[in-house]
Amino acid sequence: QKEVEQNSxxxxxxxxxxxxxxxxxxxxxxxxxxxxxQYSGKSPELIMSIYSNGDxxxxxxTAQLNxxxxxxxxxxxxxxxxxxxxxxxxxxxxxxxxxxxxxSGTRLQVQP
Amino acid sequence: xxxxxxHPSRVICKSGTSVKIECRSLDFQATTMFxxxxxxxxxxxxxxxxxxxxxxxxxxxxxxxxFLINHASLTLSTLTVTSAHPExxxxxxxxxxxxxxxxxxxxxxxxxxVL
Numbered sequence: 001q002k003e004v005e006q007n008s009x010x011x012x013x014x015x016x017x018x019x020x021x022x023x024x025x026x027x028x029x030x031x032x033x034x035x036x037x038q039y040s041g042k043s044p045e046l047i048m049s050i051y052s053n054g055d056x057x058x059x060x061x062t063a064q065l066n067x068x069x070x071x072x073x074x075x076x077x078x079x080x081x082x083x084x085x086x087x088x089x090x091x092x093x094x095x096x097x098x099x100x101x102x103x104s105g106t107r108l109q110v111q112p
Numbered sequence: 113x114x115x116x117x118x119h120p121s122r123v124i125c126k127s128g129t130s131v132k133i134e135c136r137s138l139d140f141q142a143t144t145m146f147x148x149x150x151x152x153x154x155x156x157x158x159x160x161x162x163x164x165x166x167x168x169x170x171x172x173x174x175x176x177x178x179f180l181i182n183h184a185s186l187t188l189s190t191l192t193v194t195s196a197h198p199e200x201x202x203x204x205x206x207x208x209x210x211x212x213x214x215x216x217x218x219x220x221x222x223x224x225x226v227l
Binding site: 031032034036041042043044045046049051088090092098099100102103104105 | 144146155156158161203205209212213214215216217218219220221
């Protein structure tokens with residue numbers, strides 16, 4: 001079982017819709033969770049971080065964390081074609097190793 | 113968020129030559145930096161952890177003698193691909209790690225093409 005799992009997609013949504021991206025992780029002691037966006041040919045950029053159960057909103061983005069279910073999600077409201085990218089879920093495994101553990105990413109396509 | 117720079121952004125070299133890539137942490141002193149490699153349409157792959165003032169820690173399967181890492185200062189880590197071959201052609205990305213809560217910030221990446 002992979003440590004951080006994401007559906008590879010592509011997830012296709014129409015412009016203006018809500019895109020829902022999901023991620024599950026295996027290490028129960030994980031404390032910090034991150035969402036990165038990676039455009040084709042570019043490096044990842046940080047979108048959101050979340051550390052506590054519940055929702056965290058930042059503009060059109062909402063991160064949701066449920067530690068009991070080992071599940072973290074990212075909602076993108078009013079999706080725009082410019083949101084089309086690969087979204088990477090990352091988890092701090094809290095093992096003393098500082099590198100985040102990344103999922104393989106979900107490709108999002110927002111159709112105009 | 114933190115700012116990380118990489119140089120060069122793109123390099124083309126002949127097989128057998130060595131290529132050095134620089135990664136600079138511009139916002140804070142980074143005792144730890146990471147080096148990743150990404151092949152087309154594939155996931156990020158962690159190559160090594162660069163530690164200021166000490167030896168780098170390499171991931172399993174990454175040749176330390178081929179991918180030389182130096183982290184001589186708190187703001188600069190370098191990755192040297194020695195005797196590069198076409199199969200080393202890839203997108204190399206560094207990151208530093210800092211507040212809050214061990215967030216990783218990525219550089220813009222270096223695209224290496226070995227002919």
